[in-house]
Amino acid sequence: MPVEEPHRVVCHLDRLLAERGMTVTALAEQIGVTNVNLSVLKNQRAKAMRFSTLTAICDALGCQPGDLFSVAAAGSTPG
Template structure:
């Protein structure tokens, strides 16, 4: 099994926030998670995402999971 650091999943939270004119702090408050936890996700340091958090992110940003994450080739 590959090491955890070898994943190729890329988070596009920064782009989505920019496109929507939203701050990380505002998104955190909207979905009920800490800005620190969202920052970990945004800066590619997250090791996992709960489905409930993913659902809340997609609802708040008006996007699909595939808009938020891609797999680098």
């Protein structure tokens, strides 16, 4: 079985929250997820995400998925 390479997806939730003057707690309450789940995402530790959560975050922040995520160059890791 091949060794799983780390993903290179970078989450920009910190920046988006700062730009909107919003806290993780406020976003979590607005979209109905836990602070812990958003913190995992924000701190680059998430391995998966439900489309319903992605949609709720984008609706709450007035953004698109491409504003929330980018892919780091090959050979680098997120964070």
